Amino acid sequence: MRMASAATQLASRASLSKEGSAGGCLTICDVGKTYDPDGTCVEALKGCSIEVKAGAFVAIVGPSGCGKTTLLNMIAGFDAVSSGEIYMDGRLIAAPDLPPQPGPDRVVVFQNGALFPWKTVLENVSYGPVRQKVLTRKQAKKKAIDLLRQCGGLDAVAGSYPAQLSSGMQRRVEVVRALINEPKVLLLDEPFRAMDTVSKTTMHQHLLEMYRICRKTIVFTTHDLDEAIYLADTIIVMTTRPGTIKHIIGVTLQRPRLPKMLFSHEYLELKRRAAESVHVEARKAFERGEREQA
Amino acid sequence: MIDRARNNDPSEPVPRLAPRTGRSASHTWVSRINWRGAASVAGFVLLWELLVRFGGGRFEGIPTLAEVLRAFGDKYLTNAQYWRSWIVSFERVGYGFVASQLLGIPLGILLGTRKIFHEVVYPVVELLRPIPPLAWVPLSILFWPTTELSIIFITFIGPFFIIVINVHDGVRNIRKEHLWLARSLGARPGYIFRRIILPSLIPSIAVGMTLGIAVTWNVVIAAEMIASDVGLGRLTWEGYVSHTATTVIVGMISIGLAGYLSTLAVTYAEKKLMPWRK
Numbered sequence A: 001m002r003m004a005s006a007a008t009q010l011a012s013r014a015s016l017s018k019e020g021s022a023g024g025c026l027t028i029c030d031v032g033k034t035y036d037p038d039g040t041c042v043e044a045l046k047g048c049s050i051e052v053k054a055g056a057f058v059a060i061v062g063p064s065g066c067g068k069t070t071l072l073n074m075i076a077g078f079d080a081v082s083s084g085e086i087y088m089d090g091r092l093i094a095a096p097d098l099p100p101q102p103g104p105d106r107v108v109v110f111q112n113g114a115l116f117p118w119k120t121v122l123e124n125v126s127y128g129p130v131r132q133k134v135l136t137r138k139q140a141k142k143k144a145i146d147l148l149r150q151c152g153g154l155d156a157v158a159g160s161y162p163a164q165l166s167s168g169m170q171r172r173v174e175v176v177r178a179l180i181n182e183p184k185v186l187l188l189d190e191p192f193r194a195m196d197t198v199s200k201t202t203m204h205q206h207l208l209e210m211y212r213i214c215r216k217t218i219v220f221t222t223h224d225l226d227e228a229i230y231l232a233d234t235i236i237v238m239t240t241r242p243g244t245i246k247h248i249i250g251v252t253l254q255r256p257r258l259p260k261m262l263f264s265h266e267y268l269e270l271k272r273r274a275a276e277s278v279h280v281e282a283r284k285a286f287e288r289g290e291r292e293q294a
Numbered sequence B: 001m002i003d004r005a006r007n008n009d010p011s012e013p014v015p016r017l018a019p020r021t022g023r024s025a026s027h028t029w030v031s032r033i034n035w036r037g038a039a040s041v042a043g044f045v046l047l048w049e050l051l052v053r054f055g056g057g058r059f060e061g062i063p064t065l066a067e068v069l070r071a072f073g074d075k076y077l078t079n080a081q082y083w084r085s086w087i088v089s090f091e092r093v094g095y096g097f098v099a100s101q102l103l104g105i106p107l108g109i110l111l112g113t114r115k116i117f118h119e120v121v122y123p124v125v126e127l128l129r130p131i132p133p134l135a136w137v138p139l140s141i142l143f144w145p146t147t148e149l150s151i152i153f154i155t156f157i158g159p160f161f162i163i164v165i166n167v168h169d170g171v172r173n174i175r176k177e178h179l180w181l182a183r184s185l186g187a188r189p190g191y192i193f194r195r196i197i198l199p200s201l202i203p204s205i206a207v208g209m210t211l212g213i214a215v216t217w218n219v220v221i222a223a224e225m226i227a228s229d230v231g232l233g234r235l236t237w238e239g240y241v242s243h244t245a246t247t248v249i250v251g252m253i254s255i256g257l258a259g260y261l262s263t264l265a266v267t268y269a270e271k272k273l274m275p276w277r278k
Helices: A002-019 A068-076 A121-131 A137-150 A167-179 A197-214 A225-231 A259-263 A265-288 B035-054 B065-076 B080-113 B115-128 B133-143 B147-172 B176-184 B189-227 B232-241 B245-273
Strands: A026-035 A042-052 A057-061 A083-088 A091-094 A106-109 A185-189 A217-222 A234-238 A245-250
Touching: A026 A068, A042 A068, A042 A083, A042 A234, A042 A245, A057 A068, A057 A225, A068 A091, A068 A106, A068 A185, A068 A217, A106 A167, A106 B176, A121 A137, A121 A167, A137 A167, A167 A185, A167 A197, A197 A225, A217 A225, A225 A259, A225 A265, A234 A265, A245 A265, A259 A265, B035 B065, B065 B245, B080 B115, B080 B147, B080 B189, B080 B232, B080 B245, B115 B147, B133 B147, B133 B189, B147 B189, B176 B189, B189 B232, B189 B245, B232 B245
Parallel strands: A057 A217, A057 A234, A106 A185, A185 A217
Antiparallel strands: A026 A042, A026 A083, A083 A091, A234 A245
């Protein structure tokens, strides 16, 4: 009952935000997902409603297997929703009777990395605009080189194959491959998951810098609270399966974010609140022996 | 902040577009020789020599390397029949191997991508796969009009199921993220097949070919011993029948060399197909 009213409220707000010119506003209304692979009905997500403003940086946190990746895949159009709707800038992009339709306006960076190993960095990055026939091959390559250069001198490795790069550099190239399509929304699925703390910190600075330059809407999943607080404007805490929205925490830290903020009183207070919220769910998931779905 | 990507050398302002090559040019050919390996081969030859000379009864009939080399120089080096054996065996391996890849790769792809095709055809593949290629010899001789065709057929069977299984497995291991990403960036189904599915399969095809080429030589030699009157397998067999041990060993070394050359060719082809693998 409460959910339904929240959904209608969100839907009306979605139509309001249609006027916003920049684009990239996401409205997720009461979305649910059930998997039914062999007759055993598994409810992965239930009644999720989130509103993401255009240009906002949102982090979704939650225990393993809570449906973060599922939610992201549904926004991206890789997976169908079982109930509810998702709108982007007021346009319906996902509903139960709508076949999932991915598009270059919302590009995903996957947790294990998905650069095409048989293409060079330059070919990977210029791939999207060439495929969509937005640019000629030559124009796309030029734009790719420019963008790679802007993103911390990655043009130096343009001719290399992904396997020749470090995982951090691969992930940065992947973000560039997404950005070249000028997406309205950038979806990052635990992109720094397998990285050590030092590379992660470097990657955070790179991502914040890219965000400062392009100001795309970013939806980011992680189970690292520090990462979520440091990067995002809003933190959405999800419950364990079936995933629902538990808390929405606004991050009041100033931008640009600086490493010293990690020791500020404000930061620690945010972390305490988030940790309390996530901890209960994490323990439930742990006790049930929840496994990664991805 | 450490930034490995940035090119700090002012003398190199142009982005480096060529893939980096791994080895520096300072290595000379002398330092590249595997001396331990060479010593090990010399040791093996020495052991062979010693066993034949002092090993007693069991080793009496076995010639030394020097005898084998002398026999090779006298009887085979300028013998057209010997070199024809090479050509004939290579032809059989070539036809059988190429045919197995041409039919096996599409079959593996169909089995991996078409559900109904898989349900109908896969049980038959599983039924025929465990039958050793040599068990096909009698039926093959009865069925095919010429001995040559039946030998090529048996040679085909050997690598055929290997490539089918490898490609089939490769299709199942294609990363869904790659397919999703290609779709979201605007690729159409035909393009996805040619430019995403096929390149994803190249590593599996390479494994299937490497395993397949070894089996191909096993099979062709055995088939020649049973059914043919020419070829390296037949040469070895004739050596046995005529009690000429030098001929047997010349045959064995020739077969080993031929197999090694084929593997080199396949490895070379793989490197050309997968420039992204180092």
